[in-house]
Amino acid sequence: MQTKPHFAFFDEGSKKEIRRATLKAVAIPGYQVPFASREMPIARGWGTGGLQLTLSLIGKKDVLKVIDQGADESVNAVSIKKLVQYTTGVALTDHTAEANIIQSRHRIPEHPLREDQILVLQVPNPEPLRKVDAREYMTKRMHAEDDYSGAWLILFEQIMKYGKMTTGAAHPVYVNGRYVMAPSPIPRFDNPKMYYSDALILLGAGREKKIYAVPPYTNVESLAFEDYPFSKESFKGKQCKLCGAEEVFLDEIINQETGDRTYQCNDTSYCMERLNSAQEKEVESSYA
């Protein structure tokens, strides 16, 4: 006999614990609140933190969107969506504007988020100081003492070695002028979207058992030096080969045979929406 799963997978006690940690996380922006990460039906390190946040938030009327590296249809996103829908029956969407809970791995959607939306980010390594010291006890102490010289030194060493800051993703940020936080492995391109965001941003690390948050309208500054200012990845002069979008985060696609490079929107639903609206306009004008 198969019994129906409990609403949103978790027992109510687990939800309460996650909810208490989330409320504390919002009250102390950027501080990693420890929580009793539950065993999930997906492997730790594959979005269990984000999933646990989503399950603790979600109600019958919510509309969920899940993306993985900007794509709605990749494996991680699809399996998380399926699990949440199976246990809650909520509506799913690909459109950023239609969703009110957006769980994401490694991207903040191109479409600007609104006040009534919550962005849930999956975090593999929540500790920006882990490279500085492997011991949790020590990194917690550094956060307590506001000692971020290690985080600065990592960036400084990059500049000494390569002439620039070479963080590919998860460029550390200062939240509310107090805590240095790993913004999850989003590209530098997305860091400025956290600054005074309209939406609440929750970050969950299941394997590392941490929940942290960036409330809306909060000062989020990327770490940078006066003479080496922070810069986003630049796609100057490049555009999406499908929808022609500029000023968005682009994936580089190399043709193995010819060696040609083409570019495509990383946010697939944004690209699709642009293509659809362009087609609608085309149809309208041809009938007129």
Place this chain on the structure above:
Amino acid sequence: MAIDQVHDLQQVYRNMLDCMARPGTITSLEQKTGLFEDQLSYNEAIFLCALTVLDAEVTFYIIADTDKGDKLAELISSYTMARVTSIEKADFIIVLQGDIKEEINKALSICKMGDLINPQQSATWIVETAALSNNGGVTIHGPGIKESKQLQTGLWNEFWQTRNSKVKEYPLGIDLIFVDALNQISCVPRTTSVKLTEVG
């Protein structure tokens, strides 16, 4: 109408989260009374909030001037398995309306505020007020507030002064949840800077 442990409390939580993320925002909870009608001598929202966040893993303390505090403590304990403890140790401090100014001020100064290693080990206050509004009262600004907001809680100046000195050493501090008779809630976390504007 009975309270649905799963769906109603999920709604309450989302309201609390929304308010905590946007200090000074007032949202209202759905009226659920009926089941406790004859027993309730306090705002229903107090009980809803308690049901949402309390369980056997946490402790609480109730400040009230009559025996209704004891009744509520018993009710909360029997529903959530949370234990009553002293002010200094309580994870949640629930304040009912009444002539208890001094006790509140005292509790504010001795309740948990976390330490620098674990600032989350601090008390969260759930405070019953007569009516919440965004007209007059204190001026607040900080994370979650676009520019600045007004929040009227009907609490006395000394309350805010004591609260302000309690959150001076950020990230240490306490987080406040206010509930009123219309089942409205509003939050003031430790990051919010509160300026007194009213006289008296």
